[in-house]
Amino acid sequence: MTTLLVPVALDVLVVREPGAASDWADTALTRPIPPASGRVQQDLLPEPFSARSTARPAGAHLHWGLPDGLTRGVADDTGATTFPPVPDRWLVVRLSGAATPGPRAVEAWLLPYAGAIEPVRVDRVLTGPTLPAPGPAPRSPLTALGHGDLGWAGYYDNVTHRFALHDELTGVTGPVAYLVVGWYTDPTRDPLHVTGETAYAERMEDLGWQVHEPDDEDGDEDQPVPDRSVYHAAAVSIGWPTPNWPGDGGLLGRETDYRPAPDQVALALGETLAEALAAVAAEPDDPSEAARMVEALLQGALADVTGADGPARLDASLHQSRFGSAPAAAGNEYIWQPATGSGGAAGGGSFVQVERTRPRVWHALEPTLVVTGGGRSPKHGADGRYSELGTLLCRLDGQTVRGFGVAGGDAGRGAAVLPPTPLAGLLPQYGVPAVATDLLVELASIDPGSAPDLALSTATQPSPVAAARAAWWASFDPGVGDPTSAPPGAVVEGQLPSPVGVTPPSRPWNPLLLEWSGSYLPSPRGAHDWPLGEVDFELPAAVTEPPAETGRTLRGRVMLSASAAALLDGTIDAQDAERDLLSGELVGIAEQLRRDATGLVVDAPNATDTAQPPQPPRAPDFVALRAGYLRVDRARLVDGFGRFVEVLGPEVATPAPVTHGATLAVPGHPDLAALRPRFTAPARVLLRFADATGALRDADAGISPVCGYLVPSLVDRTLEFFDDKGSGYGRLRPDPETVTAWEEDPGRPATLGAPPSRFLPNPLLGRFADRMLAADHALATARAGGHPAGGAQSALESLLRVLDTTRWTVDVTGRAGDEHLALLLGRPVAVVRAYLKVEVEDPRQPPENARTGVPVRLGTLSRSQDGLLAYCVGDDLDRLHIVDPAVALLAPGLPDESGAAGLPGADPITSPYVDTSGTFTVNPGVPVPLTLLMVPGSDVHVTAGLVPQKAVGLLREWTAPALSRLSPALRYGPVLRDLETTRLPLPQDVRGSWHWHRRNAPGEWTSDSVVPTTPDALLPNEPSVTSEGWLQVALVADTEYYDAAVPVRVSCVRTVNGTTVGLGGLNGDGSHFLIPVPEAIELIGSGRFAFFVQEPGTARVAIRVVRPRTGRPYLRTVADDASPNNLDSLPECNHVR
Structure with missing residues (x-):
């Protein structure tokens, strides 16, 4: 049997003066109390800023961490995360007393049931006491989550007698050293319980472990495959009752306190971790654009800046990073399923229920806090810091250290200072691995307090062996030396362990959380105080701090991690990435504003229900949409032992400075962070194309949203109307008496004063024309009566100017197709039906959501692919909304008789027909019909601020057939x-x-x-x-078009790496041709040539140009019975072009 020795990190906090209970923070997680049935939520964490009921008693408090490989969960296909079991039995051995003349005193404790509901410890196990009964067993093996909290195992009070022990050190003096050894009592739970070398290698890779091979060993020798793991840690050179001990020369027992002073700490808040880090790096005089670029760098979004519409894409990407998303609950609907066979021929079938995936919902992320100078510890999450591969360096049994001495002097063998059989008193029923004795010898070999030559020390100089062992500690800094090699002048028998598992004397500081309290100051008018900008809400023009009496006190605990340094890794110098940075999210703000139940979900013993626990009744001060400011009033850092340092608050002499990211900063109020309007529940904005008839149903392949087309003519100031098939019906033209008149298209019967809706087949298109005509008739009446309103532009002129001005910001090259004669006869505008709906998935269904007017902006001038030119909201077709107020301010005038257009800004649009605000409001849950005027083949962006910006595009099949026939007169x-x-x-x-x-x-x-x-x-x-x-x-129709074009038969293709790059065939004279694909695309697009593929005995199959939404156009054939793409079956062209 071969054993893998896995090092773990051990902290030893020596308390010499207990002090007061208020000196220690309460960090213990309360044990959950299962309900009799169902599920409940219980607050198991103590309230922020709580103190322990008693002071930490005197003695040595040992707490060891778990390897990072055992703290990672694996998510399955259902989304459930499973964590591996952890070692459930631990032996703690103490060395004390003088090593000279020796031997050293050995004492041991056993934690036999670390995974039990009620863990116990067995004292003085070297005397062979019988193990107590294990007690009730839990339903599942113990994992790093414990009761279900990610930080559970990091706190001493949570894991006492599991991964922690208190040694009272009664009657002990001099240097003290500890050995901790852990293992699995059930071998099947051991992570190395695998079969075969391949499975072992995969498991080691998954765990992030590596067997360390010394440089002087032959790497070609096969290593045995371990079949079990043992976990070990050592703490050395600890002085008691004082830090120094006889023989340390006044040096080796010194304890470095890693807890920082308050004036060494700084805090930074951002809407994202990247923004908070940008605030840390920012200088006072840096422009906000610099912080934005730093955030983009850390987000990996700099590529958006260099592409088309770069700044707009970057703004949208950064805004989306402020939200988290979750899949929405699937909805069910009934569809008609035709019967097959004879039943289908007879028209039979049935309704079946199908599940439809709905768009995801978005929730606002809470602000992220970055702590600099907080004393970041590598105890958790940094096992690989001593390996170039980032792996934890492990060893095999037989590689342990047997001696650590000086060259030419004492060999420093550990066994020489120990009793002959130091662990002989352990009973076999304990199941202690045999390698524990070797690890104890190793402890005596690397511990300066166990040096056999301590008698040679002086008051200012330790003995040579003790000094050599202590010199090894300097290499624990990765930038100083190789910690797996002996220091100069030292001789080591065996392989030194990874420094992860060796702890020199210190006062440990491992900050795991930041407790905070602050004030939420709501804006007096809520979201209405915040104007909607290009992608998000902007600060009010003049910020006034809301009165304190309107505020709400918030408190929380930020779980700190090294994710800030991980985000910097690879983007800046390695030295900067190692900065003392901690970060975490201010979770719980939304829950506190809503007064929702918080805490962990606790199931009944036999519960099978997965539904969320019931919520308490709605509180009177429930907040459905937050908008205001946050001020952090107090903060303190807390470590795993409950030690803390106050960094912010009225009692702190030098409080930590708090900086804010660019989107949180409030000019003139450095203590406030802007909380832009956000729903406190998940939400989404739906923009769906709808049936062109006006029915509230979604458009699809069989239901077109296109009501018809408009073709503006600036030369004769007309607007021609076409139906969805491309047939023209008439136009609106200027009239000297009625301002605007309807004129039928050539060849159509005269309307004799009838409204356009009488002849236009689509009712929405007809009503649009009617209302524009009515607006100008009202203008004619105002002008005839001398009313001041008569001085405004006509609705027709305003629309023509809006369409022309906005159209110049749109570029849909490669997407809109070339079916129409836009450059020759005018640019067609598609009249499209859609609806917009804001949905809030709030289980409480607060009535104020339905009353909240959500500002929405449709379209944007900053995206060239956005082809929304104007729109009407609801059934109010009397008002035309423009994309941006700048359109009305800068729209040039229409050309005069000489063809000269007015200068931009010389004559702003002031027609009452045009709504120049650029926004409109929507009430959640109420679908709002929209009539959109769009460039065919383009997108329309919807911006609400409360959720990320989204875009919806017109399908080409909705517009291509009509555009190919559309012909203005x-x-x-x-x-x-x-x-x-x-x-x-x-x-x-x-x-x-x-x-x-x-x-x-x-x-x-x-x-x-x-x-x-x-x-x-x-x-x-x-x-x-x-x-x-x-x-x-x-x-010419498509079929006639290709029949009239010159037919070109393609009989072979030239391919490169599986991609068709050329089309080949025979000319009429028998010569070969080979045309590159880009040239073939141009020839097909000209309409003069019709390329096709024809197999012997089959019909021609036309080659078409496919123009994807992104990427280059390519060629393919129309799918037929022979092949989805007949080009794939053609032979390779062998002739040379």
């Missing part, structure tokens, strides 16, 4: 035309039939086919006439 003339033939200059790249629409008489239309003009000078047979009319093209 251009008012043109006067032109000279023949009586027999209409010849006009036509663009060559537009495939279709051109027509000239003209009126012979009021209410009558005549349409002539247009013949393209040629360079030849042709004299007409009859006199020419002048004509005014509309020029329009009927685009």
Whole structure:
């Protein structure tokens, strides 16, 4: 049997003067009391700033940690986290008394049932006492979580007689040393209970352990595979009753107190850990942009800055990092499932219930606190600090130290200062591993207090062996030397243990938590005091500290960790990453504002229910949405033994400075941290495209949200309307009497004053046109009556200017497609139906949520892919909302007769038809219909501040078919035309039939086919006439388009690493061609060529261009019975281009 020796960290706090109870913080976790049935929540942690009921008694208080590998949980597919069992039996051995003439006195204790509900300790086990009965066994093995708290094992009072022991040191004088040895009484729970070398290697890797091989040993020798683990720790050179002991030369017993002074500590608050660290690094004169870049660096978001829309993407990314997310509960709905076989042919089927995944919900993260100078300890989470691989250095039995002396002098063998059989009194029923004796010899070999030559010491100089052993401690600093090698002038028999398992004399300080209290000062008007900015709420223009009587006292415990240093690792110099940094989250703020039950969930002994425990009745001061300020009034650091240091408060002479991150800082109020408006329960904002008919149902592949299209023309100041199929119906144009009038498209019957809604097939599109027309008719009345409101711009002019100004901020190249003639005939605008809903998943369902107006901003000018140009809210189509107030301020005027447009800002839009605020309000739980004017193929961003910004994009299949047929009519003339033939200059790249629409008489239309003009000078047979009319093209449909194009058969492909990079085939003369894919995409896009694949005996399969939302366009064939993509089956082109 081979044993793996795993070092653990041991702290020994020697209390020589007990002092008062108030000198010690209460850190004990109360034992949970299971209910008779169901589940309850119990506060097991003591209240912040609580003191122990009694002072810590005199003596040595030993507390050892668990290896990091045994404190990591593994999550399964269900989300449940499982922690490994920990050693459940521990032996503690003490060496005391003089080593010269020796032997040293040996005393031992046994903690036989560390995993029991009621742990016990057995004293003087070297005399062979019988073990007591184990008592009731727990339902599951003991883990690092204990009763369920992540920090449970770190506190001395929680694990007394499990991983801690108090030695009263009665009748003991001189140097003291301790050995701690732990093991599993059930071998099947040992982490090394595996079969085979492969499983052993995988387990060691999972645990982060490594068997250390000395440099002078042959690494090619096969190591035996351990089949059990033993855990050990040593504390050496401890003086009692005073720190010094005879023979230490006045040096070796000195105890360094690692507890910092209050003026050495500083605090920093941030909405995220990265922001708090940026505040730590910031200089007083640094601009806020510098802190933002530092936070982006630590978040790994700097790539967002360099890309398109970089600053906007970075703002959204940093804002999202202020929230945590959780999957929402799945919803159920019924769908119609057609029957198969003959039943399906007969129209049979049934309704079945299916589960639908809903969008995730977001909750605001609490502020994060970073402590600098707090005395960070490596006891927890830093086992790998002495290995280049970051692993814990372990050994095998047989590698323990047998002697530690000086070259040419005393060999310093440990067995020489011990009794012949020091552990012979231990009974076999204890199950103590045989390696415990070797570890005790090792303790005597590395302990300066056990040096055999202590008689050679003086009042100012220790003995040579003791000094050599103490010199090894200096190498415990990774920057000084190799701690696994003997110091110069020393000789070591065996392999030195990792310093993780060896503790020199000190007064340990291992800060695990920061207790704090503060004040929440709510804004007088709640969220209404905070204006909604580009991505989040902004500070009020003038911040006034709310009265203290309106505040709420908050208290909490911050569980500290080294995550701040871990975040810095790899982003800055290693020396800076080792700074004394601790951090944690101010958890519990939302629960305290809500007055929800807190604490751990405690189950009944046989409970199977996984539902959340019931909440207490709603408190009168319940807060559903917090908005205000936080002031930290008091704080103290607490370590695992209950020692503490007050760093902030009225009684601290030099309180720790508190700095705030960029988004928490409040100018003029350095003691306040801004708590921007956030729901205290999870929430989300849904923006869904809806049925274009107005029905409140989501759009999908079979339900289009597109109501129709608008094509603005700035030249003639018209707005043409098309249905969702791309057919034109008419336009709004300026009118000298009614300001704006409706004019039907060429070839359609005259409307004779009827509203547009009578002819437009979509009711929402018709109502949109009606309300714009009504707004301008009201403007005409105001102008006729001399009313001041008559001086505003018309609704039509305002809309045209808004669409044009906003459109210049949109770039959907590669996404919108090339189906329409935007550059030639105007840029079409899709009229899209959607709805927006704010949902708050609050189990209390507070009525104030439904009354809370949540400000929402749709669209943004800072994202080029955002194609929202304007929108209407609800069924109020009388008001047009713009994306940003800047659009109304800077929109240029429409071109005049000469074609010159007005200067930006010279004539701001003041029409009452336009809402220039840029925001609107939504009440949670109430869906709000929206009519969106969007660029086809673009996104629309929704910003609410209360949750992260999100984007929703239009599917191309909703717009591509209509855009390929959409053809506006251009008012043109006067032109000279023949009586027999209409010849006009036509663009060559537009495939279709051109027509000239003209009126012979009021209410009558005549349409002539247009013949393209040629360079030849042709004299007409009859006199020419002048004509005014509309020029329009009927685009060739997709099927006709490809039939009319030049067919090109592709018979082979050129591929590189599995990607098609070229298309090949035969020309008509038998020569080969090989066209690169980018060129083929351009040729297909021109419409002049139709590439296809055709297998013998099968029909042609067209090659299409696929333009993904992100990335480069690529080619594929239409899926058919032969293959999803026939290009994959073509042979490789072997000819050279």
